[in-house]
Amino acid sequence: xxxIFITTITVTAFTGLLAFLLTLAxxxxxxxxxxxxxxxxxxxxxxxxxxSLLSTLIEQKIFIPSACGGKxxxxxCKVKVLEGGGPVLxxxxxxxxxEEVENNIRLSCQCKIKENIKIEIPEELFNVREYxxxxxxxxxxxxxIKRLRLRLKEGxxxxxxPGQYIQLKAPIYEGNDxxxxxAYSIASPPSEKNYIDLxxxxxxGGIATTYVHKYLKAGDTVHxxxxxxxxxxxxxxxxxxxxxxxxxxxxxxxxxxxxxxxNNIKRKARFYFGARTPEDLFLLDVMEDFEKTLxxxxxxxxxxxxxxxxxxxxxxxxxxxxxxxxxxxxxxKEAYLCGSPGMIDTVxxxxxxxxxxxxxxxxxxx
Amino acid sequence: MIELNPLLIFFAAIFTNNMIFSYFLGMCSFxxxxxxxxxxxxxxxxxxxxxxxxxIANYLLYHxxxxxxxxxxxxxxxxxxxxxxxxxxxxxxxxxxxPNLYYALGIFLPLITVNCAILGVSLFMVIRQYTFLQSxxxxxxxxxxxxxxxxxxxGIKQRLKRAIIPKGLEGPGITLIITGLMALAFVGFSGIxxxx
Numbered sequence: 301x302x303x304i305f306i307t308t309i310t311v312t313a314f315t316g317l318l319a320f321l322l323t324l325a326x327x328x329x330x331x332x333x334x335x336x337x338x339x340x341x342x343x344x345x346x347x348x349x350x351x352s353l354l355s356t357l358i359e360q361k362i363f364i365p366s367a368c369g370g371k372x373x374x375x376x377c378k379v380k381v382l383e384g385g386g387p388v389l390x391x392x393x394x395x396x397x398x399e400e401v402e403n404n405i406r407l408s409c410q411c412k413i414k415e416n417i418k419i420e421i422p423e424e425l426f427n428v429r430e431y432x433x434x435x436x437x438x439x440x441x442x443x444x445i446k447r448l449r450l451r452l453k454e455g456x457x458x459x460x461x462p463g464q465y466i467q468l469k470a471p472i473y474e475g476n477d478x479x480x481x482x483a484y485s486i487a488s489p490p491s492e493k494n495y496i497d498l499x500x501x502x503x504x505g506g507i508a509t510t511y512v513h514k515y516l517k518a519g520d521t522v523h524x525x526x527x528x529x530x531x532x533x534x535x536x537x538x539x540x541x542x543x544x545x546x547x548x549x550x551x552x553x554x555x556x557x558x559x560x561x562x563n564n565i566k567r568k569a570r571f572y573f574g575a576r577t578p579e580d581l582f583l584l585d586v587m588e589d590f591e592k593t594l595x596x597x598x599x600x601x602x603x604x605x606x607x608x609x610x611x612x613x614x615x616x617x618x619x620x621x622x623x624x625x626x627x628x629x630x631x632x633k634e635a636y637l638c639g640s641p642g643m644i645d646t647v648x649x650x651x652x653x654x655x656x657x658x659x660x661x662x663x664x665x666x
Numbered sequence: 667m668i669e670l671n672p673l674l675i676f677f678a679a680i681f682t683n684n685m686i687f688s689y690f691l692g693m694c695s696f697x698x699x700x701x702x703x704x705x706x707x708x709x710x711x712x713x714x715x716x717x718x719x720x721x722i723a724n725y726l727l728y729h730x731x732x733x734x735x736x737x738x739x740x741x742x743x744x745x746x747x748x749x750x751x752x753x754x755x756x757x758x759x760x761x762x763x764x765p766n767l768y769y770a771l772g773i774f775l776p777l778i779t780v781n782c783a784i785l786g787v788s789l790f791m792v793i794r795q796y797t798f799l800q801s802x803x804x805x806x807x808x809x810x811x812x813x814x815x816x817x818x819x820x821g822i823k824q825r826l827k828r829a830i831i832p833k834g835l836e837g838p839g840i841t842l843i844i845t846g847l848m849a850l851a852f853v854g855f856s857g858i859x860x861x862x
Contacts, residue, residue: 303736310737314744318751329758387769390705414765 338418353379353408353419363428363525364421365467366481370409377408384417422530427459430525435518436495441582444502445548446513447487449495450522457493458526460486462533462559463552463636463664466496466526470508473515482508485638485664486527487551489558496524499551531664533559534634539660541567542627542635544619544647546574549638550583552664556636557590557597566595570626574619574643576605578612600626620646630655637663670861672803675796678861679807685783686815687849692783696816697841699774706820710813712774714806717787719756720749721805724788725798738792745788753779783812794861818848 332349337356339345347356354370354377357363368374375395381404388396392407408419433450441447452458460466467481488497503509516522533556543553553571560567575581580603587599602615602622615622620643627633633656637644644663651661685691692713700706724745732738757775761768768775778784787808791801822844831840 306735307737307740310731310735311740311743314731315747318747322751322754325755325758329762332762386765389769390708391773414762 332414335413336416337413338416340420340423341418347413349413349415351413353381353385353406353411353413353417355409356413357408361429362421362425363430364408364425365483365528366409368409368480372407372410375407378405379408380404380420381406381411382418382420384413384415385411385419386414424528424530428526428528429458430523431456431458433496433522433524435516435520435522437518438512438516441499442580445499445580445582446502447497447499448512448516449488449497450524451495452493454494458496459493460490460496460527462486462490462555463531463662464527464529465531465552465664466498466524467528468498468508468512469523469525470511471523473511476507476511478507480507481525483528485529485549485552485555487554489555489562491559491562497551499548499554501548529664531636531638531662532556533636534662536634536660537567539567539632539634541569542623542633542651543569543571544574544623544635544637544639544643545571546619546639546643547580549640549643549664552638553636554583554586557594561590561594564595568596569594569598571597571599572619572622572626573599573601574622574639575601575603577603578606578610618646619643620650623647623650627651627654627656630657634660635662637661639665641665670800672799674859675800675861676803676807678859679804680811680814681852681855682859683861684811684815684852685786685808686812686845687852689783689786690845690849691786692781692812693845695777695781696812696819696845697838700816700819700823700841703817703820703824706816707813708771709774709777710809710816712771712778713781713783713812714809715771716749716753716756716775716778716781717784717805717809717812718802720752720784721787721791721801723748723752725791725796725801728788728792741789741792742785745785749784749788750779783808815848819844822848 330350334346335349337345337347339362345360347360352370354364354366364377364379366374366377370377372391378395378400385406388401388406389410392410395407396405431452433452436449436451438446438448463485465483465485467483470476470480470482472479484498484500486496487499488495500509500512502513531552543556545553550573557571560569571587581601590597591599600615600622602617602619603612604616604618606612606616635651635656637647644665648661648663652658679685682688686693686696695709699709727744727748728741732741732744753776760771760775787805791804796804819841823841826840835843
């Protein structure tokens with residue numbers, strides 16, 4: 301009896317003591333007090349030290365793109381730390397190039413705030429917010445591509461530049477046990493601030509695309525944050541625009557075209573769109589409408605796997621082949637590309653070969 | 667029992683009574699983190715560091731709390747809890763006051779709580795009735811021995827990267843076989859010094 305008593309008391313006392321010590325340590329040693337967070341030299345925040353830079357920024361309602369939610373597995377949440385971030389950690393190194401390490405780029409989810417810290421982030425990120433949206437409709441554009449409209453809450457607005465993207469949160473569903481964020485370009489005009497359209501293709505096994513294609517229906521709630529991205533319409537008035545996209549890469553181009561139409565921008569524009577077969581083409585009526593209403597616009601679809609039975613009279617071959625034929629001189633041209641890394645790399649190479657300046661080639665790889 | 671010189675225990679813990687090669691303790695991290703030499707070295711440092719301090723803490727705890735109360739049989743639980751708490755505490759202290767060391771050890775520091783070599787050393791210390799100095803020498807020695815083992819394994823594994831290994835043996839399988847071979851080689855040291 302006595303043994304049991306002593307045992308219980310000792311173990312309880314011991315664990316209690318350790319718990320107390322740890323709490324005490326957390327309060328004293330783990331307490332880094334309040335520190336000053338300076339962003340882009342001009343914004344100052346007083347924040348509690350000891351947390352990661354990413355979570356501290358989120359507390360201040362500043363959203364850094366992050367697909368994994370701070371686990372250090374996506375490598376998106378890069379920021380430039382000018383002062384006070386400590387050395388680069390081994391958990392960050394797989395995501396940083398040598399050049400980035402030299403330029404003090406850090407993963408904000410791994411970098412802890414322990415002292416006054418100065419960071420630099422793109423000014424646009426102050427515009428980034430989180431939105432709870434409702435699916436207004438979801439429709440098939442092709443057998444593998446859907447368009448959906450996400451309506452923001454009444455009175456809420458999203459301000460984005462034509463070409464930018466948002467991150468959509470795919471929740472936990474049957475067959476997926478983790479929340480993930482995936483980036484999708486906005487396909488609707490920037491003047492419509494209460495909704496956004498997305499064009500999403502089906503990728504077998506893709507977490508977010510499976511969610512959108514197999515589970516999502518009108519009326520569902522979807523969480524998004526954004527806008528992000530430095531791929532958007534540039535106001536170089538005298539330049540002719542070369543727009544290039546394949547598949548769902550049409551989304552940001554669509555937003556750019558709507559913007560040009562609404563603002564009556566008088567620029568010559570050619571849109572080269574790559575697909576495999578006629579069934580993979582979509583929104584042809586919208587393109588036709590653009591051809592009629594825009595100042596000088598031509599839609600040039602090109603098919604890479606066309607058969608005789610398709611009776612296709614348009615361009616054939618991959619987009620780079622068609623571009624090679626169509627672009628004669630490099631003067632006064634700028635290009636907007638959106639598509640797979642393979643397509644972008646090929647087309648950027650081709651355009652540079654043609655003599656178009658690199659700073660006039662804008663692209664969005666996905 | 668003969669009074670063993672602490673220095674003797676120190677060397678014995680590294681070579682003849684190596685935690686991995688004689689007792690197969692601390693195998694999980696030994697198998698999974700031994701892919702690169704620098705990481706292995708980092709983990710080894712962290713283990714040595716934690717071993718040194720937990721051995722001291724557990725020695726004091728055992729001889730000044732458990733023995734007087736007649737609760738020796740509680741040592742498993744108490745040692746485990748104290749190691750877990752100690753590693754947490756150590757992490758906070760190192761993070762605040764030795765940031766360089768903290769960054770060098772990185773993620774390995776908290777992971778060490780579950781390294782059974784740590785508990786093994788504390789228990790051996792009790793079973794073998796070591797004095798304080800002997801325990802300390804044993805703790806540090808075991809840590810260095812463990813580091814030696816994992817770094818050696820990392821070195822071998824780097825050579826193995828281009829080797830053709832039967833499909834079923836890739837990864838942990840071949841690691842275990844190599845560990846066995848290395849253990850056999852370490853038996854060669856056993857003539858030098860011997861502790862229990």
